[in-house]
Amino acid sequence: MEYQKLGLKSGLEIHQHLDSHKLFCSCPSEIRQDKPNIMVRRELRPLVGETGKIDPAALFEKKKRKFYIYEAYSDTTCLVELDEEPPHPVNQDALSAALLIAKMLHCEILDVAQVMRKTVVDGSDPSGFQRTMLIGMNGYIDTSFGKVGITNVILEEDAGRRIEEDKDSVTFRLDRMGIPEIEIGTAPDIKTPEQGKELAEKIGMLLRSTGKVRRGIGTIRQDVNVSITGGTRVEIKLVQELEQIPKLIEKEAERQLEIIRAGKKVPPEVRNALPDGSTKFLRPMPGAARMYPETDIPLVKIDKERLARMKIPESFEDKEKKFIKLGLSEDLAKQIVHDVRFSFIESLFSKFKNVKPSVIASAIFSIESEVKRKTGKEVKFTNEQYDEVLNLLDKGKIAKEALLDVFVDLSKGERLDDITKKFAKLSDTELKKEIEKLKAQFKDIPKEKLQGVIMGKLRGKADPKKIIELLK
Amino acid sequence: MFKVGDRVEVKTKTETFTGVVMPAPEEEKDLLILKLSSGYNVPIKLTKEISAIKIGEEKFEGLPTYRPPFKDLPFISIITTGGTITSRVDYKTGAVAPLKSADELLLTVPELHDIVNIKRIHQPFSLLSEDMSSVEWKKIAELVEQELKDDEISGVIVTHGTDILHYTAAALSFMLKNLSKPVAIVGGQRSSDRGSFDGAQNLICAAHYCKSEIAEVAIVMHATESDDYCFATRGTKVRKMHTSRRDAFRPINELPFAKIWPSGKMEIINKNFCPRRDHHAETVLDTRFESKIALLRYFPGADPEIFENLVEKGYRGIVIEATGLGHVAVNPLQKKNSWLPAIKAAVEKGILVCFAPQTIYGRLDPFVYANARLLLNAGVIFLEDMLPETAYVKLGIVLGRTKDIAQAKKLMLENISGEINKRIEPEAFLY
Numbered sequence: 096m097e098y099q100k101l102g103l104k105s106g107l108e109i110h111q112h113l114d115s116h117k118l119f120c121s122c123p124s125e126i127r128q129d130k131p132n133i134m135v136r137r138e139l140r141p142l143v144g145e146t147g148k149i150d151p152a153a154l155f156e157k158k159k160r161k162f163y164i165y166e167a168y169s170d171t172t173c174l175v176e177l178d179e180e181p182p183h184p185v186n187q188d189a190l191s192a193a194l195l196i197a198k199m200l201h202c203e204i205l206d207v208a209q210v211m212r213k214t215v216v217d218g219s220d221p222s223g224f225q226r227t228m229l230i231g232m233n234g235y236i237d238t239s240f241g242k243v244g245i246t247n248v249i250l251e252e253d254a255g256r257r258i259e260e261d262k263d264s265v266t267f268r269l270d271r272m273g274i275p276e277i278e279i280g281t282a283p284d285i286k287t288p289e290q291g292k293e294l295a296e297k298i299g300m301l302l303r304s305t306g307k308v309r310r311g312i313g314t315i316r317q318d319v320n321v322s323i324t325g326g327t328r329v330e331i332k333l334v335q336e337l338e339q340i341p342k343l344i345e346k347e348a349e350r351q352l353e354i355i356r357a358g359k360k361v362p363p364e365v366r367n368a369l370p371d372g373s374t375k376f377l378r379p380m381p382g383a384a385r386m387y388p389e390t391d392i393p394l395v396k397i398d399k400e401r402l403a404r405m406k407i408p409e410s411f412e413d414k415e416k417k418f419i420k421l422g423l424s425e426d427l428a429k430q431i432v433h434d435v436r437f438s439f440i441e442s443l444f445s446k447f448k449n450v451k452p453s454v455i456a457s458a459i460f461s462i463e464s465e466v467k468r469k470t471g472k473e474v475k476f477t478n479e480q481y482d483e484v485l486n487l488l489d490k491g492k493i494a495k496e497a498l499l500d501v502f503v504d505l506s507k508g509e510r511l512d513d514i515t516k517k518f519a520k521l522s523d524t525e526l527k528k529e530i531e532k533l534k535a536q537f538k539d540i541p542k543e544k545l546q547g548v549i550m551g552k553l554r555g556k557a558d559p560k561k562i563i564e565l566l567k
Numbered sequence: 568m569f570k571v572g573d574r575v576e577v578k579t580k581t582e583t584f585t586g587v588v589m590p591a592p593e594e595e596k597d598l599l600i601l602k603l604s605s606g607y608n609v610p611i612k613l614t615k616e617i618s619a620i621k622i623g624e625e626k627f628e629g630l631p632t633y634r635p636p637f638k639d640l641p642f643i644s645i646i647t648t649g650g651t652i653t654s655r656v657d658y659k660t661g662a663v664a665p666l667k668s669a670d671e672l673l674l675t676v677p678e679l680h681d682i683v684n685i686k687r688i689h690q691p692f693s694l695l696s697e698d699m700s701s702v703e704w705k706k707i708a709e710l711v712e713q714e715l716k717d718d719e720i721s722g723v724i725v726t727h728g729t730d731i732l733h734y735t736a737a738a739l740s741f742m743l744k745n746l747s748k749p750v751a752i753v754g755g756q757r758s759s760d761r762g763s764f765d766g767a768q769n770l771i772c773a774a775h776y777c778k779s780e781i782a783e784v785a786i787v788m789h790a791t792e793s794d795d796y797c798f799a800t801r802g803t804k805v806r807k808m809h810t811s812r813r814d815a816f817r818p819i820n821e822l823p824f825a826k827i828w829p830s831g832k833m834e835i836i837n838k839n840f841c842p843r844r845d846h847h848a849e850t851v852l853d854t855r856f857e858s859k860i861a862l863l864r865y866f867p868g869a870d871p872e873i874f875e876n877l878v879e880k881g882y883r884g885i886v887i888e889a890t891g892l893g894h895v896a897v898n899p900l901q902k903k904n905s906w907l908p909a910i911k912a913a914v915e916k917g918i919l920v921c922f923a924p925q926t927i928y929g930r931l932d933p934f935v936y937a938n939a940r941l942l943l944n945a946g947v948i949f950l951e952d953m954l955p956e957t958a959y960v961k962l963g964i965v966l967g968r969t970k971d972i973a974q975a976k977k978l979m980l981e982n983i984s985g986e987i988n989k990r991i992e993p994e995a996f997l998y
Contacts, residue, residue: 136794141762207610233582
């Protein structure tokens with residue numbers, strides 16, 4: 096398709112969870128799969144808007160007349176998520192992260208921000224609104240097809256998680272309610288479907304480079320806005336995979352074109368993305384003015400000096416280059432910046448000065464499969480386990496060669512203390528003594544075989560080079 | 568410089584944007600708050616580098632009117648006194664204004680129209696709960712009585728801020744004696760500008776209560792965290808037990824009269840109420856109130872001079888929230904901290920000294936410990952299971968009605984409006 100002729104215009108709205116506790120209370124940002132122990136039943140009332148008209152989106156939801164069930168956990172959700180206690184002051188860590196991101200996107204950052212209540216009528220927020228604050232405007236990001244405008248950077252709370260729906264009710268779980276998220280809205284500067292994917296990738300990399308965003312399924316979400324000449328702006332929600340973006344833009348442009356060709360008008364609406372790249376009607380586009388001030392929270396003054404002091408983190412491209420300089424292969428460097436454990440791995444490089452970064456990186460990327468090959472068992476080691484074992488290596492308590500054996504024993508559930516004793520690295524004098532002892536023990540073995548036998552006996556307890564040297 | 572509704576163009580060093588001027592919060596009057604077309608408000612500090620010019624004006628349309636067709640339903644009247652329940656937000660400006668007419672109330676809670684006809688709405692004043700006192704209680708009681716006189720009226724709803732709702736409920740319970748019709752008092756813990764406005768269910772259930780057989784003053788509020796049903800609880804036996812939850816109002820030492828569902832279903836739990844009667848004539852309005860009284864809470868090590876100061880200042884009656892079964896220090900190691908001499912002196916001066924339980928739940932008993940007997944002998948009035956707040960209101964009422972100390976003491980211990988419950992059911996604790 097000739098997208099230029101079609102007048103394709105597309106912009107993204109990216110929602111990314113920040114790595115901090117909830118935005119307006121002290122609960123952890125924890126998504127849970129176990130059974131909730133609290134259940135509350137609520138109704139939401141359609142509201143008379145500022146012109147006296149009920150918001151069209153609100154009216155649509157009213158027709159369904161459903162009630163809402165909110166599930167919660169006593170240990171990770173509190174009265175704030177349940178709309179039973181006023182919001183606490185804005186989480187300062189989340190605010191800092193959002194300000195940093197706005198700065199990296201070259202935004203004009205507000206002097207004072209006001210938390211707003213955005214009316215939400217689908218029941219996902221027990222309060223009936225989502226708390227949201229605009230912190231930056233009019234920025235940009237560089238792409239291969241030029242600068243793309245950043246319209247808004249917004250800090251807001253996520254809504255409850257839809258669990259199930261029947262004809263009378265919708266169930267939401269409040270584990271997700273209140274998780275701080277940043278919303279980045281771009282200008283409709285995307286002119287081809289492929290540019291959409293690149294832009295989403297670029298913004299995603301920028302967000303991850305801050306080290307202040309959550310990773311994993313459901314922590315980032317893209318909404319795509321699409322219009323063509325003669326059509327209208329349609330919002331597509333729930334895009335989880337970047338690969339989907341070009342197809343969604345393409346299909347939406349086609350869909351609008353078909354409607355126009357049939358001589359009809361494209362209705363402004365919100366549609367859900369389906370796995371095959373097509374979309375399904377979700378609700379009419381909400382009216383524009385659905386926001387009024389959150390009166391429970393005072394205006395938020397933004398500390399411009401603190402903002403000026405904030406350091407822009409290295410970009411992933413720069414990080415990759417730095418890793419290569421540290422002696423990592425290009426592939427390994429790439430693998431690290433794309434890995435969920437990126438910040439963890441990077442922190443190990445500076446923490447363990449006596450261990451080569453390549454040893455650290457290959458341990459983390461390959462040890463699990465090596466252990467599996469040896470034991471036949473699927474294993475998963477925690478960051479703490481990697482940290483503890485690499486620490487022993489760094490302190491010279493175990494030899495590099497013992498790494499695999501240590502992890503094999505760990506996978507069998509042995510205690511690290513015991514394993515360490517078993518593989519304790521010998522000091523030079525101890526090693527000499529041990530070699531003499533073994534030499535005496537195996538005096539009958541031919542000299543050319545002796546080296547192999549002794550190496551086998553001392554495997555993992557000393558540097559092989561040293562053993563050879565001492566045997567000479 | 569600008570007024571709310573002005574469309575303004577602002578130029579900073581780097582940006583130009585336009586928006587509509589919104590009201591600034593009271594404490595931030597120096598800021599210009601602009602609503603952008605995205606709906607977000609941007610507060611701006613106007614400095615020399617920033618230029619702002621008016622480029623137009625936004626018309627804020629008034630609220631639509633909603634005049635429902637007449638239905639053959641019982642009539643009620645509503646007295647609104649302020650608080651969140653009958654305030655509404657102007658979504659465009661964010662400003663909060665009280666409701667003015669039945670029409671506006673029906674826009675907020677249209678379901679009421681299927682339950683009752685609202686004959687009149689009075690708004691004698693619009694105050695937050697904590698700004699009220701006995702002056703306002705009198706005014707409300709007079710208006711309620713005036714409405715109840717109207718034979719067409721089947722009940723009255725009073726809407727009120729929630730903080731001191733239970734004091735007002737106690738005051739109306741004492742000021743309106745021998746009620747012939749139901750009087751419901753309701754509030755909201757979430758404001759009416761939210762989809763989660765809890766006051767709607769409270770109002771709906773209060774309207775059902777007004778049609779009920781229960782001729783008592785009752786607080787009608789959420790019974791649980793869910794939007795399922797309300798409790799209608801006696802005005803002298805109910806207390807705000809939580810700062811923010813919907814179900815903050817709990818019955819104390821007595822079960823609520825009824826559970827009321829928004830559908831109109833009603834389950835009577837406590838039959839100890841006066842039934843509706845045909846004639847209003849018997850209802851007695853007596854709003855006399857002595858305001859030179861105090862409610863004081865005893866705490867460990869409290870210096871009795873706190874109490875003596877009140878006596879010196881001429882207070883005519885004092886309710887002390889006593890510990891446990893009814894105690895204040897009588898025999899402490901530090902002799903000066905004993906309250907006994909101060910209380911004796913106050914009683915001799917003709918001051919009414921009452922004890923109410925600071926535990927909230929349960930009944931006082933002066934006979935279990937010797938110290939309490941000494942206090943009883945000194946003339947302290949042990950108010951059984953009366954709530955401290957109810958006790959405070961009752962003291963004002965009693966001293967307003969009589970100067971005779973013996974008579975006042977007798978009235979304090981007499982059950983006037985269900986404030987003393989001789990039989991506390993086991994389930995009434997934490998109900």
